[in-house]
Amino acid sequence: MEKQELGKTGYALNDPTAPIGVFDSGVGGLTVAREIMRQIPNERLIYFGDTARVPYGNKSKETVTKFSKQIVRFLKTQRVKAIVIACNTASAYALDEIEKELDIPIIGVVKPGARVAAEVTKNKKVGVIATAGTIQSRIYTDYIQGIQKDIQVIGKACPLFVPLVEEGLLEDPVTDEIATRYLNELKDIDIDTLILGCTHYPLIRSTLGRIMGESVTLVNPAYETARELKELLAGEGLLNPSTKRLGTNQYQFFVSDGADKFKTFANSILKYGILSAQIIHIEEY
Numbered sequence: 001m002e003k004q005e006l007g008k009t010g011y012a013l014n015d016p017t018a019p020i021g022v023f024d025s026g027v028g029g030l031t032v033a034r035e036i037m038r039q040i041p042n043e044r045l046i047y048f049g050d051t052a053r054v055p056y057g058n059k060s061k062e063t064v065t066k067f068s069k070q071i072v073r074f075l076k077t078q079r080v081k082a083i084v085i086a087c088n089t090a091s092a093y094a095l096d097e098i099e100k101e102l103d104i105p106i107i108g109v110v111k112p113g114a115r116v117a118a119e120v121t122k123n124k125k126v127g128v129i130a131t132a133g134t135i136q137s138r139i140y141t142d143y144i145q146g147i148q149k150d151i152q153v154i155g156k157a158c159p160l161f162v163p164l165v166e167e168g169l170l171e172d173p174v175t176d177e178i179a180t181r182y183l184n185e186l187k188d189i190d191i192d193t194l195i196l197g198c199t200h201y202p203l204i205r206s207t208l209g210r211i212m213g214e215s216v217t218l219v220n221p222a223y224e225t226a227r228e229l230k231e232l233l234a235g236e237g238l239l240n241p242s243t244k245r246l247g248t249n250q251y252q253f254f255v256s257d258g259a260d261k262f263k264t265f266a267n268s269i270l271k272y273g274i275l276s277a278q279i280i281h282i283e284e285y
């Protein structure tokens with residue numbers, strides 16, 4: 001057999017033991033990483049949070065696509081075997097374009113979330129809360145109505161949620177007040193399903209659930225994304241066959257700024273202790 005060239009991390013291209021790359025504009029993608037860790041525990045992950053340039057949600061498609069491509073180039077230097085765009089805004093704006101150019105599997109979080117919502121709704125009224133970019137793209141509406149045409153999809157941009165989460169104000173009267181203002185509109189329309197269409201939002205799920213009440217099902221696309229990732233890797237023969245412990249390097253974290261703040265936050269929501277978060281000058285990629 002021809003000897004495969006190894007990357008600087010020692011993995012060959014399409015090596016099942018190589019890590020999965022996961023990225024977001026900041027800490028939000030950790031809600032997806034957490035679910036991947038739970039559902040496929042013997043995989044290595046390389047997480048990148050673009051903490052210097054968060055938020056993505058109010059930036060143009062061109063800017064978000066440029067940022068996403070830089071991150072994909074960085075992740076490729078780590079020889080990842082697949083990539084998860086753990087950010088709805090980047091999934092909405094950049095996934096299609098990146099997918100065309102990439103030689104490894106890549107998935108986003110929007111399609112999996114849309115599929116679950118279409119399945120769950122009974123009264124065919126689905127709310128989507130997300131960044132301004134994701135709402136403007138109408139991607140959830142298109143996917144959901146592509147599955148079932150008569151489902152009404154009502155989008156609501158909630159631009160203040162991301163800074164509140166990035167500041168760690170997960171259980172706070174300010175978050176409560178803002179969430180009440182944003183969600184009242186959706187409550188009036190009588191939706192029965194609400195998609196948390198931004199990976200930051202599951203971190204304030206209890207507040208959102210309390211305000212919407214028990215009759216509304218909250219959909220967190222992370223669960224379905226991790227399930228689809230597992231299926232995709234299995235289909236490509238890329239699931240890590242290793243059953244032994246993968247050591248302290250199993251999960252590696254990179255950010256573009258504020259490594260200490262990121263580390264503290266990540267340690268508060270992941271049960272696996274994060275040893276370090278390393279800074280990368282992402283604009284060089």
Ligand code: DGL
Pocket residue numbers: 024025026028029054055056057058086087088089090131134162197198199200
């Ligand atoms: N967490 C991201 C999302 O799912 C982006 C939030 C932001 O950077 O605005 O859309």
